[in-house]
Amino acid sequence: MIFFSNSVIVFIFIEALLLLLLSIAFINVVGILKSWDFSATSTKQYLLEKRSYLVLLIIFFTLGFKIILLPYFIYMIDELNVLVPGAMCAAGVINSNIYGVYLLSLKVRILFLVGLWIILNHYDLQAKDYPFFKKKLWLFILIFFLIIAESILDIFYLINIVTDTPVSCCSAIYGVSGISNPIPFDLHVSELLGLFYLLYGLTLISALYRYALLSLFSNMAFLYSAYYSVVYFFGTYVYELPTHLCPFCMLQAEYFYSGYFIWGTLFLGTFFGISAALLQYITGKEIKKMYRYSLAFNSAFILFCSSYVLLYYIRNGVFL
Amino acid sequence: MKKFLPYIFILLIMTGIITIFLSRASQQQMLTVYEGNTEHKPLPIKLGHYQDTQCGMPVEHLMNSAQAIAPNGKTWFFDDVGCLAIWMQDKEFKDKLIIWVYAKDTKTWIDAHKAWYSLTDKTPMHYGFGAHTNKKENYIDFVSMQLRMLRNENMSNPHFRRELLGEH
Numbered sequence: 001m002i003f004f005s006n007s008v009i010v011f012i013f014i015e016a017l018l019l020l021l022l023s024i025a026f027i028n029v030v031g032i033l034k035s036w037d038f039s040a041t042s043t044k045q046y047l048l049e050k051r052s053y054l055v056l057l058i059i060f061f062t063l064g065f066k067i068i069l070l071p072y073f074i075y076m077i078d079e080l081n082v083l084v085p086g087a088m089c090a091a092g093v094i095n096s097n098i099y100g101v102y103l104l105s106l107k108v109r110i111l112f113l114v115g116l117w118i119i120l121n122h123y124d125l126q127a128k129d130y131p132f133f134k135k136k137l138w139l140f141i142l143i144f145f146l147i148i149a150e151s152i153l154d155i156f157y158l159i160n161i162v163t164d165t166p167v168s169c170c171s172a173i174y175g176v177s178g179i180s181n182p183i184p185f186d187l188h189v190s191e192l193l194g195l196f197y198l199l200y201g202l203t204l205i206s207a208l209y210r211y212a213l214l215s216l217f218s219n220m221a222f223l224y225s226a227y228y229s230v231v232y233f234f235g236t237y238v239y240e241l242p243t244h245l246c247p248f249c250m251l252q253a254e255y256f257y258s259g260y261f262i263w264g265t266l267f268l269g270t271f272f273g274i275s276a277a278l279l280q281y282i283t284g285k286e287i288k289k290m291y292r293y294s295l296a297f298n299s300a301f302i303l304f305c306s307s308y309v310l311l312y313y314i315r316n317g318v319f320l
Numbered sequence: 321m322k323k324f325l326p327y328i329f330i331l332l333i334m335t336g337i338i339t340i341f342l343s344r345a346s347q348q349q350m351l352t353v354y355e356g357n358t359e360h361k362p363l364p365i366k367l368g369h370y371q372d373t374q375c376g377m378p379v380e381h382l383m384n385s386a387q388a389i390a391p392n393g394k395t396w397f398f399d400d401v402g403c404l405a406i407w408m409q410d411k412e413f414k415d416k417l418i419i420w421v422y423a424k425d426t427k428t429w430i431d432a433h434k435a436w437y438s439l440t441d442k443t444p445m446h447y448g449f450g451a452h453t454n455k456k457e458n459y460i461d462f463v464s465m466q467l468r469m470l471r472n473e474n475m476s477n478p479h480f481r482r483e484l485l486g487e488h
Binding site: 185186187191194195198199201202205208209211214 | 326329330333334336337340341343344
């Protein structure tokens with residue numbers, strides 16, 4: 001039944017097409033890696049360079065498309081909630097079987113590596129001697145295998161979406177229905193918020209002073225704390241309901257699709273912060289732009305989230 | 321000084337983060353289930369540390385508290401005998417549970433099945449069932465107490481409270 005949905009058909013078709021293109025690229029990449037010698041002036045090397053140009057173009061195009069495909073995947077899942085009994089948003093559909101959460105988590109990780117590859121490719125093409133050529137091809141091989149795993153998970157997930165038995169809605173999944181605290185380390189919301197703003201402070205300093213290692217760890221910790229802060233605190237201000245805890249409902253039209261901006265800026269801010277450190281390690285160069293982008297997106301994220309709380313307080317004179 | 325400024329900020333932030341975790345660690349952690357009570361004896365209750373599995377309230381007083389021990393040694397705690405009665409009703413192992421209640425008259429842990437329950441005591445959840453070792457007039461046994469809890473015939477029900485207290 002799920003497979004009759006237009007959005008699912010489009011998604012599977014695009015995924016299959018991209019996988020086909022990536023497979024072609026993968027076969028060529030293996031061939032190029034085997035015989036690549038940039039210092040050689042042979043015809044073989046000349047042909048390899050010509051072939052590599054086309055292959056890199058295919059990879060760039062397909063991986064670029066993968067970036068657009070993640071928001072589309074989330075949109076598709078959100079749309080499917082009408083077919084899954086009990087689901088009120090993407091949370092119910094994602095949790096309708098055991099594969100959903102792993103799939104989404106894998107997709108985000110792949111997106112991170114894809115972003116890294118695109119930046120590495122950009123700096124490699126800028127240099128005349130392709131200094132990171134082999135590194136980016138190895139990175140592509142890693143991404144390719146992860147995409148194969150993702151495609152298998154995609155199929156398992158979509159096949160196993162239940163349409164005949166009720167699933168839990170987001171209130172049951174994220175809500176405080178039991179007596180255990182869902183926030184890690186048994187933190188209270190106030191402590192979580194303290195941690196959230198302090199970690200933002202660390203990302204700010206690491207970006208301003210360009211401390212690579214600090215940028216890596218502070219952004220990873222910030223991403224972790226920000227996820228829980230949005231679900232268990234800021235989200236309640238987006239919904240203007242203290243009992244509504246969900247990372248997905250904010251992606252819906254009722255909330256002006258604000259979730260796309262919230263999660264998008266968080267992803268980009270932490271991505272650039274983490275990538276700044278990783279690329280410094282890979283390329284041996286400090287890329288100032290990355291720190292600037294990280295600072296801008298993290299700040300946009302924190303301002304946007306905090307403004308919900310502030311505006312609510314100005315309008316109502318109380319906090320939730 | 322300007323050179324050290326970022327390091328000072330980092331140090332301050334790190335101190336803030338560590339303080340949050342240390343303060344969390346020093347706070348009392350609630351315990352809902354104790355594992356390994358293989359002797360099936362009542363455990364000494366640390367007040368404010370154990371949490372009632374049914375209502376989620378911390379066990380603040382020994383009076384009216386109860387413990388249920390499964391054959392494998394898992395022990396659950398309750399701040400009100402009524403909570404225990406509700407909790408155990410749908411448990412598959414309810415007939416194998418060893419249940420202890422704190423007797424108000426002898427101030428000791430006694431077998432819940434041998435205890436007698438008053439109907440109008442002040443209890444944390446206002447159900448009114450106080451456990452006693454010695455029987456008095458109008459006291460009921462465990463099975464009757466459990467039945468009254470499941471039928472909502474207890475002090476938390478305004479209709480029955482009036483009836484039990486003789487208010488008309």
